[in-house]
Amino acid sequence: MPYVNIRIAGTLSREQKKQIAQEITDTLERVAHKPKSYTYIAFDELPHESWAIAGTLLGDED
Amino acid sequence: MPYVNIRIAGTLSREQKKQIAQEITDTLERVAHKPKSYTYIAFDELPHESWAIAGTLLGDED
Amino acid sequence: MPYVNIRIAGTLSREQKKQIAQEITDTLERVAHKPKSYTYIAFDELPHESWAIAGTLLGDED
Amino acid sequence: MPYVNIRIAGTLSREQKKQIAQEITDTLERVAHKPKSYTYIAFDELPHESWAIAGTLLGDED
Amino acid sequence: MPYVNIRIAGTLSREQKKQIAQEITDTLERVAHKPKSYTYIAFDELPHESWAIAGTLLGDED
Amino acid sequence: MPYVNIRIAGTLSREQKKQIAQEITDTLERVAHKPKSYTYIAFDELPHESWAIAGTLLGDED
Numbered sequence: 386m387p388y389v390n391i392r393i394a395g396t397l398s399r400e401q402k403k404q405i406a407q408e409i410t411d412t413l414e415r416v417a418h419k420p421k422s423y424t425y426i427a428f429d430e431l432p433h434e435s436w437a438i439a440g441t442l443l444g445d446e447d
Numbered sequence: 448m449p450y451v452n453i454r455i456a457g458t459l460s461r462e463q464k465k466q467i468a469q470e471i472t473d474t475l476e477r478v479a480h481k482p483k484s485y486t487y488i489a490f491d492e493l494p495h496e497s498w499a500i501a502g503t504l505l506g507d508e509d
Numbered sequence: 510m511p512y513v514n515i516r517i518a519g520t521l522s523r524e525q526k527k528q529i530a531q532e533i534t535d536t537l538e539r540v541a542h543k544p545k546s547y548t549y550i551a552f553d554e555l556p557h558e559s560w561a562i563a564g565t566l567l568g569d570e571d
Numbered sequence: 572m573p574y575v576n577i578r579i580a581g582t583l584s585r586e587q588k589k590q591i592a593q594e595i596t597d598t599l600e601r602v603a604h605k606p607k608s609y610t611y612i613a614f615d616e617l618p619h620e621s622w623a624i625a626g627t628l629l630g631d632e633d
Numbered sequence: 634m635p636y637v638n639i640r641i642a643g644t645l646s647r648e649q650k651k652q653i654a655q656e657i658t659d660t661l662e663r664v665a666h667k668p669k670s671y672t673y674i675a676f677d678e679l680p681h682e683s684w685a686i687a688g689t690l691l692g693d694e695d
Numbered sequence: 696m697p698y699v700n701i702r703i704a705g706t707l708s709r710e711q712k713k714q715i716a717q718e719i720t721d722t723l724e725r726v727a728h729k730p731k732s733y734t735y736i737a738f739d740e741l742p743h744e745s746w747a748i749a750g751t752l753l754g755d756e757d
Contacts, residue, residue, distance in 0.1 A: 386673060386675075386702065386703050386704050386746055386748075386753075387701060387702060387703045388636050388673060388675065388701075388702045388703075389699065389700070389701050389702070390699070390700045390702075391697060391698075391699050391723075392489060392696065392697060392698045392699070392700075393696050393697040393698075393727070393729070394696050397727055399620050399628065401726050401727055402620060402621065402623070402628060403623075403627075403628055404722075404726045405722055405723065405726050405727065406623035406626050406627070406628060407626045407627075408718070408719075408722040408726070409626075409718075409719055409722060410623070410625065410626030411626065412714075412715055412718040412719060412722075413701075413715065416711050416714045416715050416718070417703070417707055417711055417715065419703070421625045421626055422624070422625045423625075424623075424624070424625065424626065425622070425623070425624055425634060425636060425673065426622070426623040426624075427578060427617055427621060427622055427623075427634075427636065428617070428621040428622075429491075429615075429617070429621070430621070431489055431490070431491075434461050434464060435464065435489060435490040435491070435492070436487070436488070436489050436490075436696055437464070437465075437468035437472070437486075437487070437488040437489075438484070438486070438487055438488075438696075439472065439483045439484045439485075439486065440468050440469045440471075440472035440473065440483055440486065441465075441468070441469075442461065442464055442465055442468060443696075448516065448517050448518050448555075448560055448562070448567075448735060448737075449515060449516060449517040450515075450516045450517075450698050450735060450737065451513065451514070451515050451516070452513070452514045452516075453511060453512075453513050453537075454510065454511060454512045454513070454514075454613060455510050455511040455512075455541070455543070456510050459541055463540050463541055466536075466540045467536055467537065467540050467541065470532070470533075470536040470540070471532075471533055471536060474528075474529055474532040474533060474536075475515075475529065478525050478528045478529050478532070479517070479521055479525055479529065481517070487696060487698060487735065489696075489698065491615075493613055493614070493615070496585050496588060497588065497613060497614040497615070497616070498510055498611070498612070498613050498614075499588070499589075499592035499596070499610075499611070499612040499613075500510075500608070500610070500611055500612075501596065501607045501608045501609075501610065502592050502593045502595075502596030502597065502607055502610065503589075503592070503593075504585065504588055504589055504592060505510075510611060510613075512574050512611060512613065516737060523682050523690065526682060526683065526685070526690055527685075527689075527690055530685035530688050530689070530690060531688045531689075533688075534685070534687065534688030535688065545687045545688055546686070546687045547687075548685075548686070548687065548688065549572060549574060549611065549684070549685070549686055550684070550685040550686075551572075551574065551640060551679055551683060551684050551685075552679070552683040552684075553677075553679070553683070553739075554683070555737055555738070555739075558709050558712060559712065559737060559738040559739070559740070560735070560736070560737050560738075561712070561713075561716035561720070561734075561735070561736040561737075562732070562734070562735055562736075563720065563731045563732045563733075563734065564716050564717045564719075564720030564721065564731055564734065565713075565716070565717075566709065566712055566713055566716060572640065572641050572642050572684055572686075572691075573639060573640060573641040574639075574640045574641075575637065575638070575639050575640070576637070576638045576640075577635060577636075577637050577661075578634065578635060578636045578637070578638075579634050579635040579636075579665070579667070580634050583665055587664050587665055590660075590664045591660055591661065591664050591665065594656070594657075594660040594664070595656075595657055595660060598652075598653055598656040598657060598660075599639075599653065602649050602652045602653050602656070603641070603645055603649055603653065605641070622634055624634075629634075647744050647752065650744060650745065650747070650752055651747075651751075651752055654747035654750050654751070654752060655750045655751075657750075658747070658749065658750030659750065669749045669750055670748070670749045671749075672747075672748070672749065672750065673746070673747070673748055674746070674747040674748075675702060675741055675745060675746050675747075676741070676745040676746075677739075677741075677745070678745070
């Protein structure tokens with residue numbers, strides 16, 4: 386551990402995931418003293434129509 | 448918050464997700480006093496073969 | 510399945526959980542044709558200081 | 572319950588999922604006295620590029 | 634990875650968690666060829682009143 | 696969305712959670728263009744004995 390799960394609607398590029406994983410892993414090392422090698426990060430990219438806010442599905446198209 | 452994650456085997460139509468999201472968001476507002484705008488609902492639709500009950504995968508086909 | 514996970518900051522009374530579980534299970538039966546006996550609902554009640562929106566922890570007190 | 576969520580990068584064959592589901596369900600019955608019929612197991616197979624260890628995405632290819 | 638999340642209502646003894654963790658880690662190595670050192674297992678023990686099956690909370694007492 | 700779930704064994708101080716939430720929310724805005732107000736972050740702090748790596752529970756004490 387830590388295990389971090391990032392869930393978004395839509396997609397992220399490989400480059401974005403790389404940058405986000407790097408920064409979060411750095412944050413957890415610097416702030417919470419978790420050795421980098423222990424941090425797992427899993428991204429879930431959901432279709433817009435699988436995410437609702439305020440009772441309404443995101444996007445009317447995909 | 449709240450964050451609600453609904454996980455099923457198989458798929459739901461857009462219409463079904465819409466209806467479910469609406470009703471759950473209503474329930475959380477009415478019963479738990481959570482303003483609708485705060486409720487996130489994320490649907491995960493898994494292949495049948497990725498779900499086991501009683502040690503047996505669902506469906507022998509997809 | 511379905512498996513539904515409801516995560517909130519703060520607590521719900523037993524009565525509220527009961528009502529919410531009942532309504533969501535009804536919704537999934539009526540809209541998604543999932544037999545009631547298959548629906549699992551798990552509530553997670555997190556301390557306010559374990560939930561952040563917009564980069565700010567909820568509540569300055571617990 | 573129990574609800575077990577297994578998340579991996581890459582894929583598992585149907586045969587592997589079957590075997591894993593069977594063994595985990597057995598373990599939970601034998602060790603934790605959970606009747607088999609109550610155990611749900613959900614597998615999530617993520618693309619390698621959606622999983623980071625130590626701040627680095629797994630695999631440079633998929 | 635893998636990351637395995639086991640969610641139950643009620644509690645497990647330390648001895649039970651130990652045994653379950655060992656067996657699941659073995660299974661994932663033997664069946665899915667995941668090196669033991671990569672497998673994370675997280676147990677969540679929920680109060681009975683936070684788990685509903687068929688729209689009814691488990692246990693009327695805790 | 697996004698919804699971020701950070702799971703660790705042990706505890707974090709309020710100050711650590713605050714700092715981590717702030718930095719991750721910043722990262723997701725800067726890198727993934729997600730407006731800060733949409734980002735939810737939920738921390739789960741598990742007892743050491745509820746987390747296993749390589750088939751062994753963390754800590755022999757709590």
